[in-house]
Each structure stands twice: as structure tokens, then as C-alpha cells.
Amino acid sequence: MKRQYKYILKPLSLFSDIFSADTIFGTVCWYIRFLYGENTLISFLKEYDNNSIPIIISSLIPQGYMYKPQLTFTLKDSISEIESDKKLKNLKCISLELFEKYQKDYNQDLLIQELNLPEIEKIEPGQIDITRNSISRITGMVRKGVLFTNSYYYNNVDGMCYNVYVTEFDDSYSDIFKNAFFTACQMGFGSDASTGKGIFDVKIDELDVIEKNIFGYQGKYFVTLSDCAGQNLQPLCYTTITKYGKLGGEFSQKGINGQLLFNKKPIVLYKAGSTFFTTNGKNGKLLNNVHTDYRIRQYAYAYPVYFDYSNDVGITT
Numbered sequence: 001m002k003r004q005y006k007y008i009l010k011p012l013s014l015f016s017d018i019f020s021a022d023t024i025f026g027t028v029c030w031y032i033r034f035l036y037g038e039n040t041l042i043s044f045l046k047e048y049d050n051n052s053i054p055i056i057i058s059s060l061i062p063q064g065y066m067y068k069p070q071l072t073f074t075l076k077d078s079i080s081e082i083e084s085d086k087k088l089k090n091l092k093c094i095s096l097e098l099f100e101k102y103q104k105d106y107n108q109d110l111l112i113q114e115l116n117l118p119e120i121e122k123i124e125p126g127q128i129d130i131t132r133n134s135i136s137r138i139t140g141m142v143r144k145g146v147l148f149t150n151s152y153y154y155n156n157v158d159g160m161c162y163n164v165y166v167t168e169f170d171d172s173y174s175d176i177f178k179n180a181f182f183t184a185c186q187m188g189f190g191s192d193a194s195t196g197k198g199i200f201d202v203k204i205d206e207l208d209v210i211e212k213n214i215f216g217y218q219g220k221y222f223v224t225l226s227d228c229a230g231q232n233l234q235p236l237c238y239t240t241i242t243k244y245g246k247l248g249g250e251f252s253q254k255g256i257n258g259q260l261l262f263n264k265k266p267i268v269l270y271k272a273g274s275t276f277f278t279t280n281g282k283n284g285k286l287l288n289n290v291h292t293d294y295r296i297r298q299y300a301y302a303y304p305v306y307f308d309y310s311n312d313v314g315i316t317t
Helices: 021-036 038-049 079-090 096-102 108-114 117-122 171-187 209-216
Strands: 003-011 055-057 065-067 093-095 126-135 142-154 162-168 200-206 221-224 235-237 240-243 267-270 275-277 284-287 298-301 304-307
Touching (some): 021 171, 267 298
Antiparallel strands (some): 055 162, 221 275, 235 275, 284 298
């Protein structure tokens, strides 16, 4: 039976990224392997090959907000209108209330007049750069004159939380996925998790009334809440991202079969916020052939939120 709910994550440390669905899914898969064994993970991933798709997830989204559907922009005459369109184009999220208001007839011109940009800008996490000495792996000593810098995110707003939306089509792996997700939050997502980064407090909650209204709507188009790919996707307006992924877990330390092949092949995905025509097929897929080892996969399912749009549209990249 289909069930939709959300994980609510509160950062307890600095974190290296606004984590996309594929990063979250990949990390959870590693903890399924650690907690339940490789055979359980293989069985779980085979469900996707059989087109049963037990679970799909969204990327990390600020609580109370939704990805803004990406659409083409109309030509403007005045300087103020042009500047407003630039701000809207660079805007990733809008409030759930605004999304619901315009979901049945999405109108960017009306939407922009209601945006509270200062309020939305507050949800953007702050960034901090940390510079360190470089340590020689051979001598274990500091390398003279060699420094490196890492950038991390932190919350600008006290108590700010993030949602990861989940849809279960099959509850066979519900407890396994939940336990692995909670473990991942305790151990850390992303780079430098081993040094205490990417730690989150997490709880599960049902969708609230406005979320149920939004996710319950069926329209001619949808906006994806996750990076995605697949020939079954019919893009309306989109932006792409090329990812140069690395393997996690023990493979990140020693590669596979003694070979340091811990880099995935470059993968082009539609970015979260891209919009598509609604079809009857599956939205995205679990990608194969992303590494020389056939076991390595890439999560690329769209997390769709449907809407309607009455104006003429074009396809852009």
C-alpha cells in the first residue's frame, strides 16, 4: 500500500552539502549493507530492476518550503521587472502556502509579486571555510607550506530543519530503510562524516494538511524534488548537472579488488526544480554502467509534485 511521509532533520553539526536524493539514498544503502548484510542490499536494489520500486525519496528541502517549478520567463520591458525576474530565476524554493495557491494554475508573474525574498533568503544556510595543514600520508607529519580549505554549511536560523519526503510503494523494506536512515543521520552524511560533519537529529512525521493537499493533486506537469534521469522523462523546462560521484564505505578507502577505482563515471542529471510532462510511466530509474563494477548503481528517480500551467511554455536548458 502506498504511504507518504517525511523525515525531519535538524543539523547537529556543520554539513558539507544540501544533500541531494542520490547522496542520501546511496548513504542509506551503505548502512543497509552494514546493518543487514550485502544480500539484503542486493535484494532491495533488485526490486527496482523488477520495476516494483519500493521507495523513492526527495532531496533535502528546508522545512515549510518547496522547490519552485522551473519554467521559461516572459520578456519584460522595465528594469525593475528584469531585476525581479533575475531574482526569481535564481530562487530555488518558495513557501508551501504559495505553491499550493498557484498549483492548479501556476503563474510566475503573479507569484513574484507575493514573494517575500528577505524571508526566503533567511533559509539559505551560511557557509564557513576551514583551512588546515596538509599531513603527509607517508611521514605522518605536517607538509611545510601546504594548506587546504574545506567549505561547510551551517544554519542561519536557530532551529531550522529540513525535510526528506518519502513515498513507499511497498512496505517490505520499510523498517530496514528507516533503521538505516536513522543510523546514517547519527553517523553522518557527506564528506568528512568521519570527523563529525553531517550529523542530524531525525524524526519521522506524517504530512501536514497543506502537504497532503499539494502531494494529492494530479496535474499535466510535475516538478521534481530530486535530481533525476531516464529516457522515460519528458522535460518541459530544466537545468542539468554533471556529477562526478565517488564510492562510499570501504570502497572509498581501498577501491574494489585492490584497485583504487573509487570514482564513478560522470553522470548528467536533471536538477531538482526541473519540470516535466506527466506520463503514465516511471519517473526516472536506478542507473547502471556508472562504474566498471556492475554492482555500483546511481539513484536517479524523480520525486514528482504535480501542477498545472495555462500559459504557453517552451523547453530550455
